[in-house]
Amino acid sequence: MDTTMNSRMEPTVMVVFGAAGDLTWRKLVPALYNLYLDGRLPERFAIVGVARQEMDDAGFRRKLREGVDLHSRRSVTDESTWSGFADRLSYLAGDFTTAETGALLSRRLEGLDREWNGRAVRVFYFAIPPGLMEAAARQLESLGVCRDCSRDRLVVEKPFGRDLASARQLNGLLTSLFAETQIYRIDHYLGKETVQNILAFRFANSLFEPVWNRRYIDHVQITVAEAVGVGKRGGYYDTSGALRDMVQNHLLQILCLIAMEPPVSFSADEVRNKKVDVLRAIRPIRPEEVHRVAVRGQYGRGMVACEGVTGYREEQGVPPDSVTETFAALKLWIDNWRWQGVPFYLRTGKRLRAKVSEVAILFRPAPHQLFPSAAVESWQPNRLVLRIQPEEGIASRIQVKQPGTRLLLGAVDMGFRYHDAFHAASPEAYETLLLDVICGDATLFMRADQVESAWGVISPILDTWESVPPADFPNYQAGGWGPETADLLIAKEGHSWVQPDLPTEEGETEAP
Numbered sequence: 300m301d302t303t304m305n306s307r308m309e310p311t312v313m314v315v316f317g318a319a320g321d322l323t324w325r326k327l328v329p330a331l332y333n334l335y336l337d338g339r340l341p342e343r344f345a346i347v348g349v350a351r352q353e354m355d356d357a358g359f360r361r362k363l364r365e366g367v368d369l370h371s372r373r374s375v376t377d378e379s380t381w382s383g384f385a386d387r388l389s390y391l392a393g394d395f396t397t398a399e400t401g402a403l404l405s406r407r408l409e410g411l412d413r414e415w416n417g418r419a420v421r422v423f424y425f426a427i428p429p430g431l432m433e434a435a436a437r438q439l440e441s442l443g444v445c446r447d448c449s450r451d452r453l454v455v456e457k458p459f460g461r462d463l464a465s466a467r468q469l470n471g472l473l474t475s476l477f478a479e480t481q482i483y484r485i486d487h488y489l490g491k492e493t494v495q496n497i498l499a500f501r502f503a504n505s506l507f508e509p510v511w512n513r514r515y516i517d518h519v520q521i522t523v524a525e526a527v528g529v530g531k532r533g534g535y536y537d538t539s540g541a542l543r544d545m546v547q548n549h550l551l552q553i554l555c556l557i558a559m560e561p562p563v564s565f566s567a568d569e570v571r572n573k574k575v576d577v578l579r580a581i582r583p584i585r586p587e588e589v590h591r592v593a594v595r596g597q598y599g600r601g602m603v604a605c606e607g608v609t610g611y612r613e614e615q616g617v618p619p620d621s622v623t624e625t626f627a628a629l630k631l632w633i634d635n636w637r638w639q640g641v642p643f644y645l646r647t648g649k650r651l652r653a654k655v656s657e658v659a660i661l662f663r664p665a666p667h668q669l670f671p672s673a674a675v676e677s678w679q680p681n682r683l684v685l686r687i688q689p690e691e692g693i694a695s696r697i698q699v700k701q702p703g704t705r706l707l708l709g710a711v712d713m714g715f716r717y718h719d720a721f722h723a724a725s726p727e728a729y730e731t732l733l734l735d736v737i738c739g740d741a742t743l744f745m746r747a748d749q750v751e752s753a754w755g756v757i758s759p760i761l762d763t764w765e766s767v768p769p770a771d772f773p774n775y776q777a778g779g780w781g782p783e784t785a786d787l788l789i790a791k792e793g794h795s796w797v798q799p800d801l802p803t804e805e806g807e808t809e810a811p
């Protein structure tokens with residue numbers, strides 16, 4: 300632990316709109332606390348929380364301390380360290396859309412500048428319900444507190460719009476009020492260590508890049524499975540569904556990292572340009588094709604981790620006849636030189652067998668089979684699995700000769716786990732991303748055109764699903780791998796899902 304604050308970093312104030320909410324409590328403040336423990340925050344750093352709930356500074360600190368105790372990867376071990384952090388937290392009770400709260404906030408920011416003898420970097424974090432983003436942006440602009448393009452930033456949480464039209468409208472408003480370089484659209488998957496490692500894996504090793512194309516890769520599978528249900532977020536989730544909540548952002552971003560061309564450098568715009576190229580190359584889905592390339596599901600009751608759980612329609616805030624999908628699987632084609640003819644399968648869902656996110660790259664067979672057919676009875680394709688969470692790591696499956704006097708091939712795995720290789724805990728995604736905002740690095744954030752292109756990919760599916768309600772919901776049992784139709788989707792090309800290896804209690808992996 301190194302709580303020496305960084306004296307070379309610019310003085311910074313982070314204003315959190317929506318500071319009494321779940322995100323601030325569960326993710327943002329625990330992440331900032333961990334940055335503090337690592338000595339990664341500026342020496343002069345303050346957090347100003349804004350929300351309508353009546354609370355004083357002490358109440359705000361108590362609430363956030365509880366959040367840190369419950370959700371931080373490192374707990375509070377000594378009170379003086381916590382106080383050193385908590386002294387930087389203050390609260391402003393009020394509706395941020397009113398002139399009164401705006402004036403109080405402006406005064407507080409000016410006060411900090413005076414105290415610190417200079418204009419601080421200002422980060423405005425919109426941790427507010429999606430419907431309030433536009434009002435918050437207008438208010439921020441009218442206060443005139445976010446006009447220095449090089450020092451003032453705003454962070455916009457997901458969901459960024461609810462379809463292409465609303466995302467365009469929000470982008471239009473934000474870019475009319477602020478410079479694009481000030482806007483940080485967050486997708487927390489991009490802050491995950493192992494998601495970032497996809498780029499390191501692909502572009503820092505000469506071993507894999509030569510085979511990373513249609514000549515050697517047969518197909519790609521991206522799985523982001525969750526064991527949890529919608530919990531207390533049923534009200535929000537029911538207006539969203541798996542396609543908007545997970546595919547439009549997290550899964551398509553992972554796909555971009557797997558499929559993008561090498562950027563010239565690791566600068567924000569170089570990386571983002573290459574990712575946008577991928578989204579633009581995804582073959583548009585015609586409405587009449589939707590049923591062939593996309594599958595939806597909703598969980599019914601079942602067992603997860605040996606416990607009985609309710610179905611989606613019984614969750615808090617969910618209507619009993621809801622037709623919102625909690626599972627989505629897609630088949631996408633990327634129409635470019637590298638990926639022509641290689642299907643990309645994506646699937647995500649709640650209340651699946653386990654929480655696990657991974658990318659499986661399945662390779663084509665060797666061009667000439669020289670072994671007798673008896674030797675290759677149990678042949679399996681070469682594959683590479685990039686495990687994002689949990690037990691982050693990489694495993695490749697290769698064929699070897701089985702020991703013995705007969706020539707018989709068998710598949711074995713070679714791999715590494717982050718934990719075994721580095722013996723260090725990874726930072727949470729929000730730690731990485733908040734530090735990047737403080738430092739003004741937008742590489743891991745979404746640009747306007749990325750967000751819109753991603754909405755463009757899923758729009759035909761959203762439209763078709765909305766116009767034709769499903770007749771068979773709920774169509775998968777909690778605790779499985781989703782509806783049978785997801786297996787059929789991929790079986791049409793002669794493929795089957797690679798079911799992730801699951802950790803057992805002893806830390807060994809269990810066959811799926």
Ligand SMILES: NC(=O)C1=CN([C@@H]2O[C@H](COP(=O)(O)OP(=O)(O)OC[C@H]3O[C@@H](n4cnc5c(N)ncnc54)[C@H](OP(=O)(O)O)[C@@H]3O)[C@@H](O)[C@H]2O)C=CC1
Nearest residue numbers: 317318319320321322350351352394395426427429456457
């Ligand atoms: N929670 C999560 O895990 C995740 C959340 N997000 C996104 O983050 C954002 C926030 O989510 P979450 O924290 O869960 O939402 P909550 O509903 O828990 O919190 C919203 C906050 O906004 C405040 N607020 C609402 N209206 C105003 C207003 N006019 N003036 C001042 N404050 C206001 C509320 O406090 P009060 O009523 O006291 O004003 C509350 O503190 C959403 O966009 C969500 O989609 C994204 C990913 C994950």
Ligand SMILES: O=C1O[C@H](COP(=O)(O)O)[C@@H](O)[C@H](O)[C@H]1O
Nearest residue numbers: 457487525527544545549656688
């Ligand atoms: O953005 C979201 O992500 C979480 C899953 O994130 P993870 O880091 O736990 O994998 C998901 O539960 C939530 O519905 C969604 O809004």
